[in-house]
Amino acid sequence: MSGKVTSISGATVCVDFPDLKIGDRISVGVNRLTGEVVRLDGSVATVQVFEENRGLGIGEPVTTAKGPLTVHLGPGLLGGIFDGLQRPLPLLQESSGDFITGGQNPFPLDCTRSWDFRSAHKAGDKLLAGETFGKVREGHIQHHLLSPHAGILEQLNTGELQLEHPAAILEGNQPLHGWHSWPVRNARPYRRKLPPTTPLITGQRCLDFLFPLLKGGVAIVPGGFGTGKTVLEQTIAKFADVDVVVYVGCGERGNEMAGLLDEFAELEDPRSKRPLMERTIIVANTSNMPVAARESSIFTAVTMAEYYRDMGLDVLFLADSLSRWAEALREISAALEEMPGEDGYPTYLGSRLSGFIERAGAVETLSGTQGSLSMILAVSPPGGDFSEPVTQACLRVAGALYMLDSQLAHRRHFPAINWNQSFSLYSDTAMAHFSELHEEWAKLQARCRDLLQREDALREVAEVVGMEGLQDGDRLLMRTAEKIRLDFLCQNSFTEDAYATPQSTIEHIVTLVAEHDRLATALDDGALLDDLLKEAADASL
Template sequence: MSSMGNITLVNGPVVKAENMESFKMREMVLVGEKKLIGEIISIDSGNATIQVYEETAGLKAGEAVYPTGKPLSVKLGPGIIGNIFDGIERPLLDIYDKGTSYIPEGLGLSSISLDKIWKVKMAVAAGDKLKPGAIFGEVQESTTVTHKLMVPPNMEGTAAFVEKDGEYNLEHVLLVLDDGANKHEVKMYQEWPVREPRPVFKRNPIEKLLVTGQRVIDTFFPLAKGGTAAIPGGFGTGKTITQHQLAKWSDADIIVYIGCGERGNEMTEVLEDFPKLSDPRSGEPLMNRTVLIANTSNMPVAAREASIYTGITIAEYYRDMGYNIAIMADSTSRWAEALREISGRLEEMPAEEGYPAYLPSRLAQFYERAGDVKALSGQEGSITIIGAVSPAGGDFSEPVTQNTKRVVGTFLALDKALAYSRHYPAINWINSYTGYIADLRDWYRDNVSDEMLELRAKMLGLLREEHKLMEIVKLVGEDILPDDQRLILEISKVIKTGYLQQNAYHKEDANVSLKKQYDMLKVIDRLYEKALAAVKAGIPISKVKDEKLFYDIVSMKYNTPEGDEKVFDNYMKQIDSYFNPLISQYDKGGKKHENEIS
C-alpha cells in the first residue's frame, strides 16, 4: 500500500495531485475525504493526473488521495445476469432499494452482492490438477444461464481442498490451489481489470452467422458470431429500436446492453421494457439472459468513458464459459464525446473536430475485443459487438463514423428518408455493406441453401440498378424507360416493401427464420423471371404488372406462418398461372395469336 497524495487542482472530472511518486499508472485511487473513485491516467515525477468517476463538486485542494494498489477492476461472479449497473459496475437497483434515487458520492466500488447465497455444484476433487480458466463448479444463475465457476486466468495448481456441494455466499472459499510455492484461495467470484482483455487459448476463424431474424441483416448484410458491426444514423432513424430487435431476436446466448451517454428517457425505456420482454427462445423474461449497463448523459463523464470497458469485460467473462455474447453499445459517439471532454480538460492537442488524436486507436482496441475463441477453459464462445453511432446531423463523414467504419466488418447505414417514410429497419441498401460474405458462404450452404447468396447478389444488383434508374426518372420521368428497365423499378418496390421492410410489432413479421427468408426470396425471384420473360415476349408493362398478384407477393410476409412451406408453393403456382397463359398468347414479335385477335 502506497502513501497518500494531495490534491492540487480540480477541473471537472480531472484532478491533479502531488506526492504521488509511489502510485502506479492506471491505479485505482480514492479521491478526497468522500473517497471518490478515480483512476490515474498520467504520472510526471511526483505529480499525477486522475480521472474521477463521480461528481467532483465540493472537492478542495489539499485533500488526500488514497491508493488501492490495483487497477480499475470489476467483480465477476454470480449475480451479474439480470442486473442493472452503472458505468463502473455499481448496482443501480440495490442503490435505489436503499432509499435514494441518485448514486451517493463516495459509495465505493460496490458491485454484485457478496452476501447472497447460491447453490453450488462442484465438478472437481481434491488432488486434481487445474490449469488457468479450468471449470471447477456450477451455479444456476438464472433459469436460462448456468454460471460456470472458473479458476482465475492468473492462477493454477493442485486442488489441496475442495468444498462439498452446498449453498454458499460469494466470499466462501470453494477451492484451495497449491502451485508448489504458495496456496491460493479460490472463491465464487474473481476480479479483472476492465482495460485488459482476458486471455484466450486461441482465436477461431469467423465462420458462423449471428441469426437475427431481420431479413435485411441476415440476407443482405449478415453479421458473423465474433464479428463487429456499426449502426450509424441521425436522430430518429431507429438505432435504438434496431438494437432492441437484435437483442430480443438474435441467437446469442447472453446480451450485454450498454447505454453509453444516451438520454435518460431512452435508457428509462430500456430499463422498463427489457424486464417485461419475453425471451422468444425460452418463454422466460429476456432479463434472465441480459445485463444492462446504464450510464446516461447526465452521469459523470469519466464513468461513461469506462462503461464500454466494463461491458466488454463482463462479456469476456461469460464468453470464457462457452457462451455466445452480443454486446449492444448505444452509442459509441457519446463515449467518444466523453473522451473529447476529458482530453480537453487535460489540455491535449485536439485532432479533427476536437476529438483526441488517439480516438482511432481507442475505437480499434474496443472492437478488437470481439471474436470467436477457444477459451482457457476449453469452451468455445464468441463476442459480437454491435455499436450504434450518432453522427451530428446524420453526417457520416464525421470522425467517429469514419474511424468506426475502418474497423468493423458490417456497416448498417440508417437512412433518414427511409425512417421518415416509416420504412423500418431504415437500413440503406446502397450505403451499407458487409465483409463477412466469404467467411459465411459455407455456413449458408450447410444451413440454408447454396442458392441463398446467389439470390442475395441478384436482388442487390436489381436494387443498385434501380438506384441508377431513379436518377433518370427524376429528370425525364419513368415513361422514357424501356419496359425491361421499368420492370426493374416495379420488382425493386416488391423487394423494398415486401422483403426489406419489416414490422417489429407483427406476430409473423417481427422475427423471420432463415428458411422463410430463403423461400420469400425464391418467390420474388420467380416473379421477376416470369415477368421478364413476359416483357421479352413483347407484353406491355401495364399488362405484366398485375396489381393483385404484386400486392399478394408484397403481403406474403404477413400471410405465411413459420414452417408452412405449402404457402410458398401456392405463391409459385399463382405466379405461373398468371404469366404462363399470358406469354402463350403472344408471339416473339409481341402480337397476339390470330385466333385470339379474331
C-alpha cells in the first residue's frame, strides 16, 4: 500500500494514505525520509518528518513501515554514537560525509561482528517474554540476549554468533535473533518497581555528601547559561558508579558534543580500566540537526537504557538539556496549530515529560534480576527563570534538585550547586548506606548545613559592622564555613580533584569540622582567635 504527499509546511507534511495509525513510522518522498504520523483526519495523515526535507515535492510517494518508531536492541550498542533515530553517526559519515543526507537507514548494530554466544538453556525449555535465553560478552558486561516474546526453544545455535543469523529457533520454526526491535514510546516491561535503596556515587562531594542520588532515582539540574550544566553532566558521565551510561546531547552546541566524543575515546573507566566509551552510548541531536528528531531522541535513548537495565545492570541516563527537547515539542506543536498552553508549550508538556521521566526506577526485571535506571536531567530555563513550565514540570517528578546558581558560577565556585535551594528526597535512604562508611555521616551533614546557614546570617551582620566587629567565635565560624565552601564544595572538573571517593569525602569533612571544634574549645578556654590562627599558620610552614 502507498500514498502521496499532498501538502508540505516546513517539517510537517500531509499525505493521502488510508488506514494509517497514530505513531506509525512513514517513509516520505523519493528520498525515503523518516517520519511519524502525528494526526489523522479521514484518509489524510499529518506526518512529522524527522529529516531535512528540502527538495521534497507534492505528489511524491509515501510508504509505511506498518508500525511505530522503533529501536534495535542487541549486543554492540555500547560505544555507539547515534542520532535521534538510532542511526549510527560514524556509518552515516562514511557514506555521506560530514553533512548527513536524508533517507539513509543503516542497521544500527554491526552484523559482521562475531559474538561468543553461551546459553544455560536447552531445547524444550519454555521461554517467557523478556526472559534471558543466553549471553554474550560485550566489553565489561555480560550482555543478556532477551527474548521479545514467549515460546518453546527448539534449537540453540551457541558458539560463534553473527546478528544476521538466528541465535535460536522457537517451536513453529520461528527464528529468535540476538537482537529485537522495540517501539521507543512504549516503556519496556518489568516485573515490579522496587524502592531505590543504593546510593549512586557521582564522585562530586557536594552531591554525594549533601544531596545524594539513589540508583533508580531522578535528579534535575536547572541552571542558566554558563552555570556548568554540561561540565557537571559530563563529569558525572565519566565517574558515576554504574555499569552503563546513556548520554543524550539534546539541542546543545555541536562542538561540545565533539569535545565529549574526543575525550571519552581517550579516557579510561577508573574502575574497570577499560576505555570509557565501552560503557557509554551517546545519542546526539545537536542544535544544528533537525528539530523533530530531537523530540524522539530522548525516547530512543531511554529505550536503549531500559534494555540494559533489563539485564540486571545499573544504568545512568543523562540528558543535556530537556529545555531544548521541550522547545522541539513546542515547535512541532505550533506547526500542527495545536492550542498552546503556558509559554507556548503544548498543554501535554507535563504529561509527556512525566511519562518519560517515570521510565526511571529500580526494578525487578522479567528475568528476576534487579536493575536500575537513574536519570540526571539538565534544564536550561530561559533567562534563568525557574518558574517556567519545563523546570516546574520536571520538579513535580524529580526526587532531587541540583539548582545551579549564576552568582556562584560567576565567582567560579564550581560545581555551582546552590546548597540552600537544592534538595534530595533520597537523603535519608542513602544515609543508611553512608553511615556504614562513617557512623557520624548524618550528623556531619547536619553540622555542615548548619555552619553554612549560620555563615549566611553572619555575613549580613559583618557587612554592617565589618569582620573586626564580630566576636572571635563568629569569626571562627565564618572561617570554617569558607573552608567548607572553597575546599570541600568546590571541585574543579579539570584537575585530579574531579572525582572524590565517599571515603575521601567523609575524611575531608571530618578534618574540617575537627579543626573547627578544636579551635572553638581553645576559644572557650580563653585563647584569642588571632593567636590560634597564627600558631596554626606557623605549624603548617
